[in-house]
Amino acid sequence: MKLYGYFHSSAAYRVRIALNLKALTYEQVPVNLLKGEERNPIFRQLNPQSLVPVLITADGQVLTQSLAICEYLEEVYPLPPLLPAEASGRARVRALAQLVACEIHPLNNLRVLKYLKRVLGVEEEAKWSWYRHWIAEGFSALESLLTDSPDTGRFCHGDAPTLADVCLLPQVFNAERFQCDLSRYPTIRRIADACAELPAFAKAHPAGQPDAA
């Protein structure tokens, strides 16, 4: 398999973790988002969304959108599972994953920060307040959901990592990278630490990728 990504992309980071958890081997093709390589015509032909990640599967299919890619991996390579067996647990894990992937990350990714600055002329300080606002909104909710549920274990759902953790750790990495205060989220902190200890998560860390500066 071949993964088009970028070391700092949170969405690509998720897919690296999922691939590693399932012990799948993959070649990485860097797409430098800071240089705007996602707008390159060759890449756009692969993915008209101009977004990473893109996964080329073992049989040559082109897959986009990190959560859709993770669900594909779960269906084709079911072990170890990233989702619980029963429907209600699966719904909980997917909701926690989507809280990150639909409510926090889309508001804070590079193309949005660029628009705020270049088009709306938002000052640096206000831009980072925006960033921290959406982290705080999302993490406050996530912290409540994790703290209040008996389903939370060593990880977001039970004692093995799931799709929720696959989304959580990259978001915590981003939050720390931009100096967000995480002291109010002890459960998120504890789970992120538990994730970071696992080789599948550690190997996916941005700093260890071939395109890391």
Add this chain to the structure above:
Amino acid sequence: MKLYGYFHSSAAYRVRIALNLKALTYEQVPVNLLKGEERNPIFRQLNPQSLVPVLITADGQVLTQSLAICEYLEEVYPLPPLLPAEASGRARVRALAQLVACEIHPLNNLRVLKYLKRVLGVEEEAKWSWYRHWIAEGFSALESLLTDSPDTGRFCHGDAPTLADVCLLPQVFNAERFQCDLSRYPTIRRIADACAELPAFAKAHPAGQPDAA
């Protein structure tokens, strides 16, 4: 089942369509987002995310996040299917759904527009340019993906509606509501029209909901 929603919420609209496609009956509980009722302590206790929709299942479980709810419905009430049978088709449908749910809608929902205006002091005109920018970015990509694929049929994937259409129609409704030019997206337009003809989609239209003004 009980659905906490808001007639104009795009995410609640998706769940209404999915419930209708599966011919499930449900009671609606309106949460008025314009009045900020999603911040009401009673609702926050139900969903600390302060977001609609929330679905209370037949056995009393509290589900959040529209796509997680749709996947739950698909697993518990498999017919008619909202996802194709084979993994590659499922990945395509989920990616199209997420293009809407992760790349367009999160940037344009009410809480974000409020932040732009109230906190960043963005003028009305610039706010609507922002809105239309993310619609154009997302719909251009979606139009390419739909036009270029032999898998596209009467609907986004084949000739029966899927999760991709469940997300598409509410986004088209929103785009039209805010005067976005859709003439550049003839395939999106054609598919949205095909959806709108189906009773499951028509019955879910915001104008027909109990809380419509």
